[in-house]
Structure formats: structure tokens, C-alpha cells
Amino acid sequence: xxxxxxxxxxxxxxxxxxxxxxxxxxxNRIRAHRDGRTTAEIVIRALGLQHPHLHGPVQVNLVTGxxxxxxxxxxxxxxEAAWENIFEYLCYHTLERIRTGEPIEELSTAEELSPPEHxxxxxxxxxxxxxxxxxxGVGKSQLAVALAMCAMLPxxxxxxxxxxxxTSVNALYLDWETDRxxxxxxxKAIRAGAGLEFNLFLNYRRCSxxxxxxxxxIQEAVMENxxxxxxxxxxxxxxxADLNAPEVVTKLFTALRSLxxxxxxxxxxxxxxxxxxxxxxxxxxxxxxARSVWEMKKSQEQGxxxxxxxxxxxxxxxxxxxxxxxxxxxxxxxxxRIRTKDVKDIVEFRDHLxxxxxxxxxxxxxxxxxxxxxxxxGLSDDVVRNVTNRLxxxxxxxxxxxxxxxxxxxxxxxxxxxx
Numbered sequence: 001x002x003x004x005x006x007x008x009x010x011x012x013x014x015x016x017x018x019x020x021x022x023x024x025x026x027x028n029r030i031r032a033h034r035d036g037r038t039t040a041e042i043v044i045r046a047l048g049l050q051h052p053h054l055h056g057p058v059q060v061n062l063v064t065g066x067x068x069x070x071x072x073x074x075x076x077x078x079x080e081a082a083w084e085n086i087f088e089y090l091c092y093h094t095l096e097r098i099r100t101g102e103p104i105e106e107l108s109t110a111e112e113l114s115p116p117e118h119x120x121x122x123x124x125x126x127x128x129x130x131x132x133x134x135x136x137g138v139g140k141s142q143l144a145v146a147l148a149m150c151a152m153l154p155x156x157x158x159x160x161x162x163x164x165x166x167t168s169v170n171a172l173y174l175d176w177e178t179d180r181x182x183x184x185x186x187x188k189a190i191r192a193g194a195g196l197e198f199n200l201f202l203n204y205r206r207c208s209x210x211x212x213x214x215x216x217x218i219q220e221a222v223m224e225n226x227x228x229x230x231x232x233x234x235x236x237x238x239x240x241a242d243l244n245a246p247e248v249v250t251k252l253f254t255a256l257r258s259l260x261x262x263x264x265x266x267x268x269x270x271x272x273x274x275x276x277x278x279x280x281x282x283x284x285x286x287x288x289x290a291r292s293v294w295e296m297k298k299s300q301e302q303g304x305x306x307x308x309x310x311x312x313x314x315x316x317x318x319x320x321x322x323x324x325x326x327x328x329x330x331x332x333x334x335x336x337r338i339r340t341k342d343v344k345d346i347v348e349f350r351d352h353l354x355x356x357x358x359x360x361x362x363x364x365x366x367x368x369x370x371x372x373x374x375x376x377x378g379l380s381d382d383v384v385r386n387v388t389n390r391l392x393x394x395x396x397x398x399x400x401x402x403x404x405x406x407x408x409x410x411x412x413x414x415x416x417x418x419x
Contacts, residue, residue, distance in 0.1 A: 005089065009097060010223065012216045012258055016090055021081040022047040027094050028216040029059075038062045038095060046079045054079060062091045119229060119262040120150055121163035122322045123311075125291050126262055129253060131235075133267040133280040134296035139309055139329060140266045141178070143296065144231045145186040146338060147264065148173065148202055151229050159194055159338040160327070169228040169262075172203040172221065174211070176237030180204050192335035203227065210240030215255040222259050230259060234266040235286070243282030253289040265290070277314065291317045299348040306330035308341060310349040324353060355379060355387045356396070360406065363397060367405035 006017040013028040029041040043056035054075060060067050068091070072083030117126040124130050124147065134140055147162075148171035149155060154164040173183055183204055191200060203225050207214065211232065221227070232238050241248045256263050267280040278295055280286045287293055293315035300307035311325040326343030329336060343349050344361050353361065355377075362368060362376040373384045388404055391397045398407050 007093065010219055010258075012219055014094055014097060016093075017047075018081070018086060021086070023079075023081055023086060024052075025086070025090055027090065030062075030094070030098055032098075036063065038098070040094065042090070044075070049079075062095055065091075116318050118163065119165055119169065120147055120160075122313075123147065123162060123292075123294065124229075124262055124264060125318070127260060128291035129256055129263045129265060129289065130292045130294065131265045131267055131280055131286055131290040132294050132296055133269055133278075134298075135269050138296045138298040139307065140296055141183070141233055142186050142190070142329065142336065143309075143327075144173070144233060144264055144266060145183060145202070146190055148229065148231060149187065149190060149200060152200060152202065159340070161340045170203060170226050171229040171231065172205065172218075172225065172227045173231045173233065174205050174207050174218065174238070175233050176207045177233050179206060186336070189331070189334055189336035190338065192333075193330075193337035207238070211238040212251045212255050213240070215258065218255075219259060222261060227259075228261050230256070230261050230263045232256075232263060232265045234268065236268060236281070238265075239282075243286075246283050246285050249283045249285040249289065253285075269295070279314075287315055290315065297349060297352065299346050305332060308346045308348075310343045310346060310352065312352055323357070324349070355383060356391055359384065359387055359391065359404075360396060363404060363406045367400060367403040369402050370404070373404065 003018055003020040006019065008015040008017075012030070013026065014030075016025045016027070017023070024045045024047055026043045026045075027040050030038065031040070032038050039059055039061055041057040041059050044054045045052040046054050055071070065088075068084055068087040072087060075081070075083050118124055119126045132140055132143070146158075146160060150158045150160060150162055150164050151169040152171055154166065154168055156164050158164060175183060183202070187200055187202060203221070205218070205221065211218065218230075222230070235252065236243060239248050239252050243249070256265075265286075267282070267286060270279045270281040272278065280293070292313070295312045295314050297310045297312065298307045299310075307329055309327040309329060311327070313322045313324070315321075324343040326341035326346060326349075328339045328341045330339075331337075344353060344357055350358065350361055358377040358379065359373055362373055368376065370381065370384050370388065373379070373388070374381050377384065379387070388397060388399075392399060395407055397404050
């Protein structure tokens with residue numbers, strides 16, 4: 001009777017099960033070396049025993065065979081099985097699987113396909129990486145926790161006014177910066193501020209090793225807990241090396257890609273360069289590999305029990321750049337109250353508005369000529385002429401002789417967005 005062998009594989013782990021011998025061997029940390037070696041860590045278990053662990057983790061060379069005979073002799077004294085045959089099969093099929101790679105697929109325009117989806121519209125494209133960057137203290141972790149809560153519930157009437165998924169999506173918070181108490185405090189405070197009467201449960205993992213070195217364990221956690229959304233707080237520590245080195249960033253995004261889930265990477269702002277837009281600190285590949293990039297800014301006076309936040313969409317691969325979104329966060333009695341806010345009402349953010357928004361803000365003070373709009377907005381005469389014509393066609397403003405004015409009923413809340 002031929003023994004049945006079951007194989008389960010993720011992008012970084014392979015599990016073999018010999019049903020008759022009830023032997024399970026897990027293979028991970030597979031590495032191909034320049035000298036021709038292919039090494040891996042294996043863990044061997046005998047299922048059905050009170051203490052099933054037999055050996056490992058131990059690093060082996062999948063290409064050479066000397067270790068197989070020595071290990072088979074050692075294991076035979078503890079559990080009867082055709083160990084040398086088992087190791088031969090293990091090495092051959094592991095090498096075949098990692099060398100074969102992903103199969104070739106045929107793409108056809110005849111295939112029915114829905115438009116790209118979002119986990120939380122418009123912030124998080126589904127199963128893609130998003131970077132959220134800002135200076136320290138702007139509230140990135142609080143926003144990340146709020147996003148996780150929106151996905152987990154799912155929270156249709158959430159205070160962020162984001163389109164939530166139709167069903168609950170489990171989230172995993174990977175934390176290199178703080179600890180479980182801080183993240184739990186954010187959860188409880190947001191829950192209290194929203195008046196939610198039920199408890200929430202967020203998967204949390206305190207991290208210290210670089211994400212690339214810990215990818216196998218994280219992937220196992222993603223599989224075991226059915227995770228669909230991962231938060232990386234923050235990329236500086238998660239990289240564990242020079243953030244300006246392209247290969248470091250490439251390895252980080254490759255590891256995230258292997259998880260096959262939506263991810264949010266929290267990052268810090270690079271030192272301002274005169275005449276250039278703000279960017280995440282480190283290599284340009286943080287922006288290049290991310291499918292969507294948002295910048296987070298805050299406005300807060302000393303002594304205030306709250307702050308105003310602006311979210312500015314800096315990059316997108318598919319779809320449109322979204323208008324800035326405004327939020328207000330107020331703190332009292334252990335509760336964090338989050339509300340949407342028209343970002344055009346936050347004076348500190350007006351320099352970061354789009355050209356059309358700058359013109360509409362200027363016209364709030366009354367009608368203006370084109371030259372007056374140039375002076376009020378700091379835009380060039382040509383830009384003002386082109387943008388006012390575009391806004392007139394959209395019905396946002398109206399021409400009155402030499403003057404421009406806001407149309408009656410023009411919404412000033414588009415910057416804060418909605419579902």
C-alpha cells in the first residue's frame with residue numbers, strides 16, 4: 001500500500017504529512033545561496049503522541065545527503081518510520097516547488113472582471129500596500145486603530161465616513177514602536193468616543209526583529225487567524241536597516257506581498273527640501289512600491305484637548321487622486337471623539353489644497369476679479385484663468401462680468417469626503 005503524502009504550501013512555508021507514519025515535517029526559512037547550497041529549517045513531529053515534538057528546528061542543506069542518514073539513525077530510536085525515504089522525498093519536492101515558482105497564467109480580455117476594490121474606500125485599496133506618513137505625534141497610530149475597527153466590525157456608520165467592507169475583516173497590528181497597552185488604550189478610547197456598547201477584539205503582535213526576518217512567523221499568524229488587514233507600525237523599525245537603501249525597501253514590500261492581504265505602513269516624513277512636496281523618510285521606493293500614499297498633517301494649539309487632522313492623497317496607481325480629507329479628534333474622560341471636518345476650514349492646511357479648492361476658499365470672502373484671485377491664492381494668472389473656467393463648467397462658481405463668485409448651494413464640504 002502506497003503511503004499517502006499531503007503537502008500544504010504558502011509562499012514561505014511547506015508542510016509535509018506522511019499519513020501512515022503520522023509524521024509531520026514543516027519546512028521554512030528556505031534560502032538559496034550563491035555557492036549552490038539551498039538551506040532550510042525543518043521541524044519534525046510525530047502526530048498522535050502526548051509529546052509529538054521529535055526534532056528541530058534545525059538547519060539542513062537540501063542539496064546534500066549526509067545529514068539525512070545521521071538524522072534518520074537518531075530518530076529511529078524514538079519513532080519507527082522510513083526516515084531516509086522521508087528525507088529524500090522532502091528534499092526533492094521542496095527543491096522542485098521553490099525552483100518552479102508561480103505558474104504561468106493566460107490573461108484574456110474576455111474574462112469578466114470587476115473594478116479594483118477597496119477594503120476601506122478611499123483610503124485602503126484591497127490586498128495592496130498603502131503608506132501613511134507624517135511627523136511624529138500627528139495621530140497615525142490612532143488613525144490606524146480606527147481603520148482596523150472600521151474593517152473588523154464592519155463599521156458602516158463609522159466616524160471617518162469611509163465605505164466599510166460588507167463583512168468583517170480580521171486585522172493584525174504589528175507593533176515595533178509602542179506596546180499592547182498603548183494600542184488597547186486607543187481602541188477603548190475610540191470605542192468610548194463613538195458610544196459603542198460592545199467589545200472589540202484586535203489581533204496584536206509586539207515585534208522586535210525586522211519584518212523580513214520574521215516573515216514566516218507573521219505569515220503563519222495571518223493564516224491561523226484569517227487575517228485580511230495588516231498594520232505595520234512603523235516601517236523604520238520594521239526594515240531594521242538603512243531606509244535609504246533600495247534593496248532594504250524592496251525586501252520589505254516583497255515580504256508584505258507574500259502575505260496577500262491589505263497592508264497599511266506607517267512612516268515618518270522626510271526632512272523638507274525647499275520647493276519639493278513632503279515624502280516618506282527613506283528611499284523613493286516607499287512611494288514607488290506603495291499602491292496608494294497619504295500624508296497626514298495636524299493643527300493643534302498648546303493646551304488644547306484635541307487636534308485637527310488633514311489627510312492628503314499624494315499618489316495612486318489605479319484610479320484618481322482623492323480630495324484632502326479633514327478630521328477633528330477631541331479627548332476627554334478617556335474617550336477619543338472623531339468627527340469629519342472640512343479641511344478647507346483649517347487655516348494651516350490651506351496652502352496644501354488643490355488649485356480649485358484654493359479659489360473656492362478665496363471666494364468665501366465675496367466675489368473677486370481674476371487679478372484679485374491671483375493675489376489671494378498665490379496662483380499664476382494662467383492657472384486662475386484655466387481653473388475658474390473649469391469650476392464654472394462644474395457649476396461650482398459663476399461669472400458676473402469681471403467678477404467670479406461662489407454658486408448658491410456650492411458644497412464646501414467636499415474636502416472632508418464621504419462614502
